[in-house]
Amino acid sequence: MTTADTGRDPAERIAAALELVIDELVRRDWALICAESCTGGWVAKVCTDRAGSSRWFDRGLVTYSNEAKQELLGVAPTILAAAGAVSQPCAEAMAEGARGGRDDRVSVAVTGIAGPDGGSAEKPVGLVWFAWALPQQTLSSEPVHLPGDREAIRLGSVAHALDGLARRLAA
Structure with missing residues (x-):
């Protein structure tokens, strides 16, 4: 598990990544869908x-509960039972x-687990799983441990999600 880039201001990271994401999505005539929990x-x-x-954003799905993940995204109940919602298979x-x-x-x-409660030794507060799916490319995912309070973890998650998408679109 990696620790997120905390050296730069998350708002600056978001703005920079979003510019790259927009440019690539428009250039390729693709649209973005977000599946978010924490x-x-x-x-x-x-x-x-x-x-x-x-022009480039299709929809966002907030699937906070396991039931929503199953109903709206087709996450298999077996994934949630075996690995939990905060896991690579679920993301x-x-x-x-x-x-x-x-x-x-x-x-x-x-x-992920934004806290302040809900963490465990195996899945501490600040653990967030990210996944990105692009056409004709391999699905990719990674866990990140983000420091701070609930707000900082959530803001850092937004920045990391867009950073990760920008990197993958540029590859």
């Missing part, structure tokens, strides 16, 4: 704050379910 729709909000986002299933196999859509999924 961020509560914050990634989608940052995207739709931008005028003209309807990947969220990203794949959001994209729905469409060749003109990319997705980012975020699921």
Whole structure:
């Protein structure tokens, strides 16, 4: 597990990553779908704050409960039972379910423990799993441990989600 980039201001990271994401999505004529849990729709909000986002943003799904993850994203109950909502299999299933196999859509999924409670020795507060699904590319995911209080963890998650998407679109 990596520790997130805490050397730069998250708002600056978000702005820089979002510029790259927008440029690549528009250039490729793709649209973004967000599948969010612990961020509560914050990634989608940052995207739709931008005028003209309807050209490159499709939708955001806030799937906070396990039931919502199953109903809206098709996350298998067996994944949730075996690995839990804050896990690689769940994040990947969220990203794949959001994209729905469409060749003109990319997705980012975020699921984690923002605190202040809910953590454990195996899954501490600040653990966030991210997954990205792009057309004709391998699904990718990674865990990050973010420091700070609930607000800092959630803001850092938004920044990391967009940073990760920008890196993958540029590759």
